Amino acid sequence: MTTAIGSEATAEEDEVEAGSLAAWIARFGGKTLVYALLILWTVIALFPIYWTLSTSMKLGRDVTQGHLIPWVDFSPAWKGWQSLGLSPDTIFATSNVREEFLKKFVNSVICSFGAAAVAVVLGSLAAYGLSRFEYKFGPWRNRDILFFFISQLILPPVVLALPFLVLYKALALLDTRVGLILVYTLMVLPIVIWVMRDQFDTIPQEMEQAALVDGCSIWGAFVRIVLPMAAPGMVAAFILSLVLCWNEYFFASLLTGFDAQTLPVMVASQTGSQGINWWTIAALATAAITPLLLIGIFLERYIVMGLTAGAGK
């Protein structure tokens, strides 16, 4: 599966059967329709993002009058960013809002990176084991173990949330980043295992066997030979986990209070209140989604790779 993604799709340029005018019109019309639909969906996909970005630079009357195009309809200002303390003229001034925002931002970064890292380590190990060895834990075989892992995907967060709340209180993990990292690791582990098993299955076993013959231990062969070859899969799994953890709201809102709060919770609490300025929320939302937009634009290949691993099996 993974091999098909990198290569650009099968361009069927050899079917240029330009002959009759009717065929040409049908072909040209079809092309136009295809592009029209593509552009239509692009607008649907990008307009909300554009709207948020532009609103963060609007004044109140520009919002209420529905102005859309910068420099034509309205003149961009740093209004929203000012109230966050992130605009050019306020960046060096002290700002409580910025402090708070940065704190949540750091929390989000630590939690998502931490959970993605832990999940990739645990998941890669497990996936490698399941891909290479025959296990027998009582009546459980490889298939059962794999199914156990993957089936965690079905578990809705709502089932675990309240028990976790109570348990975390007892364990003094409530409102800590460690607690959140543990939950997020659990959340993305099935996906990591899925992606990584697919990756390990594509790596030929001969290399490791040669290493084993040369006197490497199982773990030595794994670390020195298999891991470097599995790096693309690990990157894909890591980035996919990162995105999912960054966006997570349900656990974050239940299990954190003040210290470990993440960005989505902050955005949600801001949007809940009615009186707050649009440009402030817009700036906040923009700040929250920008890292992901960058990941989406520059690391699209890995996201696609992670999502399509094992599809169609």
Place this chain on the structure above:
Amino acid sequence: MIAVAALQILDGLGLVPIAFVNWRPTLYAFLLWSVALGVGQVLQYGEVGKQRLFVLPALLFTAAMVIFPTLFGLNIAFTDWNLNAQSGHHFNGLDNLRTLWGDAYFWNALGNMAFYVATVLVQYAIAFGLAMLLNADIRGRKFFRVAFLLPFMLSPVAVSWMIGKSLMENRFGPLANFARWLGWENPAFFTDPWIARTTIIAMDAWVWIPFMVILLLAGLQALPTDIKEAAKVDGASSWQAFWEITFPLMLPVSLTAIVLRTIFELKLADIVINVTAGGPGGATDTVSSFVFREYRDRSNVGYATMVAEVYLIIIVVFITLLLRATSRYMQKMT
């Protein structure tokens, strides 16, 4: 193994007396026990033990994080635990189940879930169309692919505000203006139950359609091209070729996409919580958001947990049936 067992008992005995401040020592004890278990495996089984070491950490982690809370949750589910009540919690037998049976809001939320899940087929149809477009012979495929992917990257909370609260804002949201231009007098997206439900699912679909597009596009790109060309030579129209060749060949990928999407759809909560909070009158409620509010607004931990556990059972049964149905369908088709 004996050494491990001894260690384990020692841990238990040694740590219980100091566990008064909080229960965190039990966590450390579990970690220590896990390490001891791993070492024990290697000592006892040698090579096989080393192999087991690969899968043990993840297994222990998942088991600790899932099984224990689930059992604990079952324990809570049969109590009248309310965090606001001073009296603590008591076992109350089947009371919660009885309340659940008579709770119109729960059944309503479950009905909404049925609607939301049913729309997965519509989302699939749209996603399939988009994947076909992306797979066509076009320029700038890379650009369109990235553009199509971006909604999937956004946090549902941000989407709630971006679309639900600002684009659809009744007075001056661009989408509301657009609807007005189309002739809808008073574009209120969240007052009529059916419109609200559809709007919520449209937002969720906006986020998740890229996911299905990516899966289906990968499937389309993996299709062997010579089969299609053979069909062309046979003189099949493109419409026929699609239904007789592309669609059947895409069936496995399609079913994977639909099942995965259904699983994620069943978790839908963020957007509902943040846009409508279940309103109007519970019309957009999902089970997850219902449980969330039951805890947030009423601190009703016992009952909320019972709802969640019942929901889990319903989901597991539903997914099992779905998987069985899809595999049977696959067998029939091939």
